[in-house]
Amino acid sequence: MISGYLEGLGMVLQLGTLLAIAGGTFLGILMGALPGLTSAMAVALLLPVTFGMPPVMGIGMMLGALCGAGASGSIPAILLNIPGTPSSVATTFDGYPMAQKGEAGRALGLAIVASFVGGVASMIILSLLAPPIADFALRFGAAEYFSLSIFGLVIIASVAGKSLLKGMIAGLLGFFAATVGTDPITGVGRFTFNELSLLTGINLLPALIGLFAVSQVLKDAFEYDPNERLQASTHRIEGARPRFVETLQNWRALLAGILSGSVVGPVPGAGGSIASLVAYDQTRRFSKHPEKFGTGHGAGIVSVESANNALLGGALIPTLALGIPGEAATAVLLGGLLIQGITPGPMLFADQGGTIYGIFLAYLVANVFMLLIMCLGIKLFIRVLMVPRKQLLSAILVFCFIGVYGVDGDVFNLYLMLGFGILGYFLNRYDFGTAPVILGLILGPIAESNLRRGLQTFEGDWTPFFTRPISLAFLVVALGLLVLTLWQNYRANRSAPPGGAT
Amino acid sequence: MAQDIGKPVFDLILLVASATGFVMASQLPDVVVLGDLSPAFFPQLISALVFICAVPCLIRDTRQWLAARHTSASTTAPLSTDTSASPSAPQKASSAPQEAPATPSRGRRNTLQWLFVVAVSLAYIVMFEPLGYVISTTLFCLACVIGLWCIGGSHKGMTGAAMLKNIAGYAVYALVLAMAIYIVFTRVFQIPLPN
Numbered sequence: 295m296i297s298g299y300l301e302g303l304g305m306v307l308q309l310g311t312l313l314a315i316a317g318g319t320f321l322g323i324l325m326g327a328l329p330g331l332t333s334a335m336a337v338a339l340l341l342p343v344t345f346g347m348p349p350v351m352g353i354g355m356m357l358g359a360l361c362g363a364g365a366s367g368s369i370p371a372i373l374l375n376i377p378g379t380p381s382s383v384a385t386t387f388d389g390y391p392m393a394q395k396g397e398a399g400r401a402l403g404l405a406i407v408a409s410f411v412g413g414v415a416s417m418i419i420l421s422l423l424a425p426p427i428a429d430f431a432l433r434f435g436a437a438e439y440f441s442l443s444i445f446g447l448v449i450i451a452s453v454a455g456k457s458l459l460k461g462m463i464a465g466l467l468g469f470f471a472a473t474v475g476t477d478p479i480t481g482v483g484r485f486t487f488n489e490l491s492l493l494t495g496i497n498l499l500p501a502l503i504g505l506f507a508v509s510q511v512l513k514d515a516f517e518y519d520p521n522e523r524l525q526a527s528t529h530r531i532e533g534a535r536p537r538f539v540e541t542l543q544n545w546r547a548l549l550a551g552i553l554s555g556s557v558v559g560p561v562p563g564a565g566g567s568i569a570s571l572v573a574y575d576q577t578r579r580f581s582k583h584p585e586k587f588g589t590g591h592g593a594g595i596v597s598v599e600s601a602n603n604a605l606l607g608g609a610l611i612p613t614l615a616l617g618i619p620g621e622a623a624t625a626v627l628l629g630g631l632l633i634q635g636i637t638p639g640p641m642l643f644a645d646q647g648g649t650i651y652g653i654f655l656a657y658l659v660a661n662v663f664m665l666l667i668m669c670l671g672i673k674l675f676i677r678v679l680m681v682p683r684k685q686l687l688s689a690i691l692v693f694c695f696i697g698v699y700g701v702d703g704d705v706f707n708l709y710l711m712l713g714f715g716i717l718g719y720f721l722n723r724y725d726f727g728t729a730p731v732i733l734g735l736i737l738g739p740i741a742e743s744n745l746r747r748g749l750q751t752f753e754g755d756w757t758p759f760f761t762r763p764i765s766l767a768f769l770v771v772a773l774g775l776l777v778l779t780l781w782q783n784y785r786a787n788r789s790a791p792p793g794g795a796t
Numbered sequence: 797m798a799q800d801i802g803k804p805v806f807d808l809i810l811l812v813a814s815a816t817g818f819v820m821a822s823q824l825p826d827v828v829v830l831g832d833l834s835p836a837f838f839p840q841l842i843s844a845l846v847f848i849c850a851v852p853c854l855i856r857d858t859r860q861w862l863a864a865r866h867t868s869a870s871t872t873a874p875l876s877t878d879t880s881a882s883p884s885a886p887q888k889a890s891s892a893p894q895e896a897p898a899t900p901s902r903g904r905r906n907t908l909q910w911l912f913v914v915a916v917s918l919a920y921i922v923m924f925e926p927l928g929y930v931i932s933t934t935l936f937c938l939a940c941v942i943g944l945w946c947i948g949g950s951h952k953g954m955t956g957a958a959m960l961k962n963i964a965g966y967a968v969y970a971l972v973l974a975m976a977i978y979i980v981f982t983r984v985f986q987i988p989l990p991n
Contacts, residue, residue, distance in 0.1 A: 343985055459849045463810065466849070470817060470842045477835040480827040484835055485820065515913040516906045520948035684948075688940035689973055691917060692933055696977055699924070700987035708921045716914065724806050724857075742838050754831035 295425075295651075302651030305350040306659055314347065315656055318355035319663040320671075322362025327378045327675045328686070329370055330514055333363030334623040338506040339690070341499055341630050342697030349636055349649050354656030356627050361660040363623075364603045365409035365668060368595075369675055372401045380567045381602045384574045388587065388594030395590050403537035404592050405599045406668045408548065411541065412600030413661035415552045416559070416607025420614075421654045424643070427615040431640035436748035437759045441768035443741035446618040448772040450733045452779040453561075457725065464726040467717075468734020469741075471496050478743045479750075491706040500698045500711035501735055502629045505728045506622070507694050508715025513722065514687055536669055540592060547577040547593035551600030558601075559608015569608075573601035607657070614638050614650065618737070622729040628736060804861050807854035811847060818843035905947060912943045929989040930974055937970035 305311065318340060325336035336359040344352030367382030372389035385405065392401040434442065447469070451461035474485045475495030486492040541548065551573040558569035577597035578587045587594050609624045617639040619625040631638050636649070643650050668675075698711050718728045745759075752758050759765055821839035828834055920936040927935075942963060945951060951959055981987045 342987070345987075346985070457853075459853050463846055463849045463853070466842050466846045470839060470846070473839045473842070479832055480829060480835050482825055482827055482835045484824060484839065512910060512913060515944070516910040518906075518909050518944055518948065520945070520950040684941045684944040685969055685973075687913075687944070688937045688970075691913075691940065692937060692973065692977055695917075695920065695924070696929075696933075696981055696987075696989065700981055700985075700989065703988070703990075705921060705925060708924070712914070712917055712921065720802070720806055724803050738838075746832050749833060750829065750831045752831065 298648055298651040299655070301648030302350070302653070302655050305348070305648060305652035306354065306655045308351075311348075311351040311354055311656070312659065314344075314351045314355040315358040315660050316663045316667070318358030319362040319660055319667055320358075322359030322364075323366040323664070323667060323671070323675060324362075324678055325359070326363030326366035326382075327369045327678060328681075329376050329378050330510065331690075332379060332506070332510065332623070333360050334506045334626050335510050336360075336363050337623055337626040337630065338503045339693055339697065341502060341626070341633060342701050344630065345633065345701050347634075349634055350652035350656055352634055353627075353631065353636075353653050354660065356630055357653070357657045358660040358663060360606050360623055360627065361413055361603065361657070361664045362667070364413070364606055365406065365599065365664050366675060367602070368405035368409070368599055369402065369672070370679055372405065372595075373398060373676065374679070381570050381605070382598070383567055384570045384598040385595060387574065387598075388589070388591050391588065392590035392592075392595070397590070399535070400537065400540075400592075401590075401595055402672060403535055404541055404544075404595045406665060407536045407538055407541040408551065408596040408599035409603040409668075410536075410661055410665040411548055412552055412555060413603035413606065413664065414658065415600075416556055416604040417654060417658050417661065418607075419556050419604075420607040420610050420657070421651075424611050424615045424650075427611065428640040428643035431616055432644060434640070434764065435762075436744040436751065437762050437765040438768070440741055440744040440748060440759060441765040441772075442616065442618070443737040443744070445768040445772040446616075446737050447730070447733055447741070448776055449561075451730050452775055458776070458779045458783055460724075460726045461730050464721055464728070465730035465734040467721075468731035468736075469738035470734075471501070471731075472735050472738030473742070478739065479746050489706065491704055491710075495739075496735070497702075497704075497707050497710065498629050498633055498735065499701060500707040501714050502626050502732065503694050503698055504711040504714025505718040505721075505731055506626055507690065508711060509718030509722060509728060511687055511690050511694070512715055512719040514683065516719075518683055518687070520684075536665065541596055544593045544596040546580060547573075547597035548600050550577045550580070551597040551602075552604045555601040555604025555606075556608040559605040560611045569605045570598040570601045573597040603661070610657070614642065614653070615640065617740070619733070622732075625729055625732045625736070629732060632736065801861060803857040804854060807850050807857055810850040811854060814843045814846035814850065818847070905949075909944060909947050912947060913940065916940055916943065925990050929978060933974035933977070934967075934970045937973055938967055941966045941970065 306315075321340065322333060322336045325331045325339075326333060337356045340356050340359055344355050347355070363379060364381070367377055367379035368385045368389060370376045370378045371382045371385035372393050375386050375390040377383045377386055389401045389405065392398070447465045448462075451465040452458050453461070472495070474492055476483055476486075476493055483493065491497070551570075554573040554576060555569045558572060574587075574594060574597050577593055578584050581587065581593060583591070606624075609619065609621055610627075613619045613624045613628050615638075617628065617637065619628045628638055636642060694711065695708060698707050699705070701707075718731070720726075721728055721731065748759065749756070760769065818840055821836045821843060824834075824836040824839070826834050826836065916936060916939045919939075920932060923932045923935070945962070945966070951962075954962070978989060981989060
């Protein structure tokens with residue numbers, strides 16, 4: 295293991311890799327600070343850029359984006375009372391009141407350090423938990439992989455959308471899209487319409503960028519209102535330097551944030567806003583001064599921001615160890631890994647020991663860069679909030695188009711991207727969600743080829759899928775989850791007022 | 797919130813699409829290797845599942861839409877006239893009871909903005925290779941910004957000179973952006989773009 299870390303360190307400590315991580319972190323901070331742009335979008339936009347890079351460099355860049363976006367949502371939350379990302383909603387509870395008291399710099403300093411500590415702690419948890427889980431997963435055969443991918447699809451469908459059925463539909467749509475192309479076993483072309491670009495299946499890159507970036511831009515275009523300009527913040531931010539001592543004094547809040555982030559993170563689909571709200575709630579409950587929360591109390595900011603960044607490390611555990619992402623942004627990251635030619639899962643730990651430790655260390659470095667860039671560039675990021683929306687919108691669209699085109703120069707993929715963008719827009723709008731589509735697109739082929747390969751091995755016998763203990767366990771938990779969610783939906787519908795909304 | 801005709805229409809599209817997918821999958825050649833499933837097995841299974849899941853969604857969303865339409869029709873009758881729109885014409889009368897006079901025009905403007913961006917994107921893809929990167933990208937950015945500016949109505953009440961000044965500013969922005977991205981991609985990341 296130590297030799298693995300040394301090998302990983304060698305991969306990270308190169309000028310190009312460090313620059314890539316810093317660049318990714320910078321972009322992530324920009325995206326996170328701009329309300330409406332998400333961390334999933336930041337990672338999606340980076341995919342084409344990381345295409346030709348060595349694995350640790352490319353993944354480090356994407357991890358930097360995740361890390362930066364996880365922290366910078368607090369900037370508009372504190373200064374303007376507008377959360378930059380869904381997970382910084384709870385930062386507004388105490389951050390904005392503190393800014394109103396004239397202590398915006400203090401609030402930002404607390405948020406930055408809490409994000410940093412949360413991120414580092416979660417990196418340690420990730421590096422301790424992921425290898426044993428991957429080690430366990432080494433025993434998996436075709437039957438287990440089939441059941442695991444079904445499990446992943448069910449779990450994300452049941453939590454991602456507003457209703458189980460719609461989440462399922464979204465996942466199935468992705469699964470269907472994954473069947474396009476040459477059949478993995480028999481070589482028959484499926485739904486290729488004699489289009490050369492479809493022979494190898496739907497390209498992941500245009501699908502990811504379409505679903506997570508273009509769909510969001512279309513939403514922005516729809517909601518664009520020239521009269522709604524963000525007002526420049528009037529708060530003084532001179533004192534926006536890291537507040538290590540004060541953050542550590544709030545160790546209870548810090549611990550609550552790290553714990554809830556690490557526990558919620560690995561649960562597929564649970565997402566950032568849940569972790570931060572849980573952390574805020576727990577900190578208030580065990581605080582000696584619960585009445586201070588909501589009035590600009592430091593512990594509130596610390597708990598939320600540490601939970602946000604602790605969540606990332608947690609979400610990376612199943613992503614890297616099993617190939618099942620924890621939420622939307624890690625789903626895009628997983629797609630990025632696949633595009634890079636890295637198959638996440640136990641083999642990653644077994645075959646390429648150095649790479650995986652390099653990824654852990656890159657995540658640590660990303661946290662350090664986040665701390666530095668946030669502290670040094672805070673004034674710049676506040677300026678960025680004032681960039682007019684229509685210019686921003688067209689710039690992001692150009693970036694999407696060039697990114698997809700630049701990879702293989704195939705115009706067909708641009709149409710595909712726009713199509714996925716429109717699909718993603720409507721899926722989001724009508725409560726289906728886009729994260730399950732990506733999961734279907736990624737896990738679908740794993741499920742299909744493993745089921746069919748397994749059936750060939752077992753000569754057409756289905757029973758091993760249900761008698762091998764690990765496979766059975768995944769299927770039982772997936773089924774249990776389905777039934778539980780259906781039951782919850784049913785109860786929620788019954789208790790809702792007749793004729794009322796969802 | 798609930799009175800969005802697009803919701804049930806989208807469910808209906810899903811039903812039709814899944815049925816089409818099923819039929820298309822059943823026309824796939826049947827190559828059977830020992831113990832293996834046919835290539836059509838998964839596409840058919842998935843289409844069938846989507847169909848099964850979409851039916852209750854359609855029923856629920858249609859009910860909600862009817863209920864919302866009923867309640868808003870009893871409060872503000874004239875608004876229910878334009879509900880026959882396509883799925884891309886959403887939120888027409890969504891928050892009708894609160895701000896009845898402003899909502900329809902704003903909803904139409906939003907839809908127009910959405911359609912405009914999609915149309916310009918489509919044109920960009922078509923023109924991308926024939927015109928080359930720099931020209932097509934500059935035109936695309938310019939069209940996007942000016943289009944949103946006009947649809948948004950910010951140009952109203954401006955003098956001719958002010959409008960020209962604005963447009964010139966947008967043109968400079970578009971050219972600078974196109975050049976900047978070009979340099980970043982071709983020089984820094986060494987990704988070739990058409991000239």
